[in-house]
Amino acid sequence: MADYERPKYSRVRRSELSTPGHSDKMIAKAAASAADMVFLDLEDAVAPSAKIGARKNIIAGLNELDWGTKIRSFRCNSVDTQWCHDDIAEIVTGAGANIDVIMVPKIKSQREVWFVDDLLTQLELKLGLEVGRIGIECLVEEVEALQTVDEIARCSPRLEALTLGVGDLSASQGMRLGHIGVTDGETSLRYPGDIWHYARTRMIVACRSAGIDAIDGPYANFASPGGYEKSCGTFLMLGGVGKWCIHPSQIEIANRVFAPNDDEIAEAQAVIAAVSEAEEQGLGAATHNGMMIDAATTRLFQVTLDRAKQCGLI
Numbered sequence: 001m002a003d004y005e006r007p008k009y010s011r012v013r014r015s016e017l018s019t020p021g022h023s024d025k026m027i028a029k030a031a032a033s034a035a036d037m038v039f040l041d042l043e044d045a046v047a048p049s050a051k052i053g054a055r056k057n058i059i060a061g062l063n064e065l066d067w068g069t070k071i072r073s074f075r076c077n078s079v080d081t082q083w084c085h086d087d088i089a090e091i092v093t094g095a096g097a098n099i100d101v102i103m104v105p106k107i108k109s110q111r112e113v114w115f116v117d118d119l120l121t122q123l124e125l126k127l128g129l130e131v132g133r134i135g136i137e138c139l140v141e142e143v144e145a146l147q148t149v150d151e152i153a154r155c156s157p158r159l160e161a162l163t164l165g166v167g168d169l170s171a172s173q174g175m176r177l178g179h180i181g182v183t184d185g186e187t188s189l190r191y192p193g194d195i196w197h198y199a200r201t202r203m204i205v206a207c208r209s210a211g212i213d214a215i216d217g218p219y220a221n222f223a224s225p226g227g228y229e230k231s232c233g234t235f236l237m238l239g240g241v242g243k244w245c246i247h248p249s250q251i252e253i254a255n256r257v258f259a260p261n262d263d264e265i266a267e268a269q270a271v272i273a274a275v276s277e278a279e280e281q282g283l284g285a286a287t288h289n290g291m292m293i294d295a296a297t298t299r300l301f302q303v304t305l306d307r308a309k310q311c312g313l314i
Helices: 024-031 048-064 084-098 110-127 143-147 149-153 166-172 197-210 225-237 248-257 262-280 295-310
Strands: 015-020 037-041 071-075 101-104 135-140 159-164 213-216 242-245 285-288 291-294
Touching: 015 024, 015 248, 024 037, 024 048, 037 048, 037 101, 048 071, 048 084, 071 084, 084 110, 101 110, 101 159, 110 135, 110 149, 135 143, 135 149, 143 149, 143 166, 143 197, 149 159, 149 197, 159 197, 197 213, 213 225, 225 242, 225 248, 242 248, 262 285, 262 291, 262 295, 291 295
Parallel strands: 015 037, 015 242, 037 071, 071 101, 101 135, 135 159, 159 213, 213 242
Antiparallel strands: 285 291
């Protein structure tokens, strides 16, 4: 476990835009987008022959573009590859002051997180950066990670979020899906319901317990906005707070779904006010729009107001 104290960052991750690190054009478009977070990718989106050269593109993009209030991130290659160490060392050395989070794919245990944590600490000390400022977000896409997700979620003060990567997870679990861009329940074998319910719930519970964000991975069929929105809604109802966007057209949907709307905020405020008024009158419960409400109801609706406040809506 790291021996430094790290401030708690309250970042909003409704939408996380995946952007190939080898494309200057796409990096510039990502910086100008409405995504809450952009991660410049060195892993799956970049061919092996282009990985080393893409590091320079990412450094230039982080240093030279206006990112506004976005979370600035890059995804390194997995710890078990020949690229990971230099991905982190070169990009943090070149643009460390402009990096908020590093995304680490295909973790299997706490060990990979500790490796990145220790490497970041060494680099921050060497470069004169604040120790612990750069956060970590990890991808849960191997069965070993899902099996130990509770321990992983608490293993480093740098860890800010876990993302469920269902593509690699389906392969790791031996699932015959073929595509991850299908609406929940529309697999080729017609699985009834959300085939990812267990994995989503297990990861979300681990994240909530550890006080970090739970993010859903990609939905490949960007030509199906309805399918993407349904996938967002499923993850939201389980307690997730955001989802990947592999195309800019998905950003608006994620930003909308993972933030309370005006009606939800007004309803939450009205319910909490009604319970408070009842308590002042010495009553343990009240009625609102034909429904019984009490202290437990207040707790449920407070979730909506807390999220609205985090998103800057109230």
